[in-house]
Amino acid sequence: MKNSYTLVINPGSTSRKYAVYDGEECIARLHFEHQDGRVVCGRWHGDYHDKVDFDPEALRFATKLASEQLEELGVVGEGRRIAHVAMRVVAPSSEFLHHRKLTPSVVKLLESLKQRAPLHIAATLEELTYVRKHFPAADVYGISDSAFHITKPDYAWNYGLPIEDADKHDIKRFGYHGLSLASAVEALVAADKLAKRVVICHLGGGASVTAVHNGRSLDSTMGYSPLEGLIMATRSGSIDAAATRDLKRALGLQDAGMEEYLYKHSGLLGLSNLSDDIRDLLRAERDGHHLARLALRTYIHSVRKGIGQMAGAMGGVDVLVFTGTVGERSVVMRRRIADGLAYLDMTLDVDHNHACTKPEGVECISKLAASRPVYVVPVNEERQMALAVQSLLT
Secondary structure, eight states: OOTEEEEEEESSSSEEEEEEEETTTEEEEEEEEEEEEEEEEEEHHHHHHHHHHHHHHHHGGGHHHHHHHHHTTTTSTTEEEEEEEEEEEOSSSSSGGSOEOHHHHHHHHHHTTTTSSHHHHHHHHHHHHHHHHTTTSSEEEEEEGGGGGGSSGGGTTTTTTOHHHHHHHOOOOOOHHHHHHHHHHHHHHTOOOOOOOOEEESSSSSSSEEEEETTTTEESSSSSSTSSSSOOOOOSSSHHHHHHHHHHHHHHOHHHHHHHHHHHSOOHHHHTTTTTTTHHHHHHHTTTTTTHHHHHHHHHHHHHHHHHHHHHHTTSEEEEEEEHHHHHOOOHHHHHHHHTOOGGGOOOHHHHHHHHHSOOSSEEOBBTHHHHHEEEEOOOOHHHHHHHHHHHHH
């Protein structure tokens, strides 16, 4: 129907992104993020762009604010409406390896899985409540952040557990960041730079490294949940189950408390005892803060290990990709990570890397004659979500 749009909602660890699509064309965007103790909303509609400040708690009400901002910008109203809403779903379950319309029965299924990933699924269900309230006439679709990994071979799905138990209780290495990965692959294809063996480093609030073989996922550092794998901003990354058991006992925590501890109080934040923001830690490191230095070095070590794992899974690597907020913007972190990758024939060009802080397309930051290609690729997860809705409608 003409003037019936799709609203894409993409909540990140530290931000909220909203985009309005007319088919495959983005006609408006909103981006809420923390800046200097405030929440700033960047607003785009056609050629118009501005920023609006809100109080620090605004992210809690971002969907309500998004509804108001879209009306204020003239995106909706007077015959123009939001007909479909796309929400990212992060859920450790074979039931959510595909994109699905969030019917009452599907929502009930998602609610039944809440104990598997309380923090992520509870947030999704809460967001759904706001969506139903502020966009009551819209159909809502759950877009799987694991769907990209459905192509993994059987040996990359399992832990070393009795297979009957793993199958019965659906304990599998589902993988995440699929929307980012799909966008990166699409960008590489469009630029004619997709090689046979690509390692993609998604480095943001969450972080993962994925082996992409012939454009398809072969393996990833993330497994059953988005906690597994690399050290992240506030997540611990992989940790021995025995260590978790002993720490839980020592701290007197119940299951929910332990999960919050590993998801929200660990990673860079826990290691540095200062901040989960790479920029803060780099400044503190320059000022002699030894825990900031330790946190950064541990993070870099974790990413390098992930790259090595994924290269090993494919028998080598032809192209390395950085994406995500840190991967796209942090000159220093890309350089430090790549400094340990000479054994993979990866060497950055200092000038090209330094110049790449806000890439608008696929940008090469490696030495052309002395290195395999290293690209920085800005991803568009919102476009992938809009395309997923279109695929469900046709």
